Amino acid sequence: xxxxEDEESPENLVLSDIVxxxxxxxxxxxxxxxxxxxTQELYLxxxxxxxxxxxxxxxxxxxxxxxxxxQSFFVQLREISVHFSENMxxxxxxxxxxxxxxxxxxxxxxxxxxxxxxxxAILNLIAGMKDTHT
Numbered sequence: 001x002x003x004x005e006d007e008e009s010p011e012n013l014v015l016s017d018i019v020x021x022x023x024x025x026x027x028x029x030x031x032x033x034x035x036x037x038x039t040q041e042l043y044l045x046x047x048x049x050x051x052x053x054x055x056x057x058x059x060x061x062x063x064x065x066x067x068x069x070x071q072s073f074f075v076q077l078r079e080i081s082v083h084f085s086e087n088m089x090x091x092x093x094x095x096x097x098x099x100x101x102x103x104x105x106x107x108x109x110x111x112x113x114x115x116x117x118x119x120x121a122i123l124n125l126i127a128g129m130k131d132t133h134t
Contacts, residue, residue, distance in 0.1 A: 078134060085130035092122055 096116050099105060105113055115122055 081130060081133040085126060085133070088129070089123065089126050092126060093119075096122065 096119055099108060099116060105116075108116065
């Protein structure tokens with residue numbers, strides 16, 4: 001029609017039919033592509049959701065195991081601290097008793113000699129050490 005031809009000419013009708021068929025094929029191809037992409041998006045969304053759920057579950061399991069192990073270690077640390085304090089009290093008491101009974105202060109440093117006379121102060125220091133450790 002741009003060259004002065006009639007719109008109803010056989011050539012224009014054939015070309016119009018071809019363009020209409022191409023347009024229909026294009027729309028069908030676009031629809032199929034859209035359907036395929038939406039299906040893939042749905043699968044991807046479900047996979048991400050499942051992965052996220054699994055991740056949350058695994059993190060929760062790891063955190064609970066970590067807390068259980070930490071609590072166990074802290075119980076052990078408290079027991080060791082108590083045991084250390086009891087041993088320290090026993091050893092210091094025995095040392096002081098032996099040194100006082102024998103009046104053997106020659107190998108005891110001068111700073112420690114002053115403390116040996118006040119047995120309660122030393123036991124209080126040991127108890128304070130235990131409290132600090134705990």
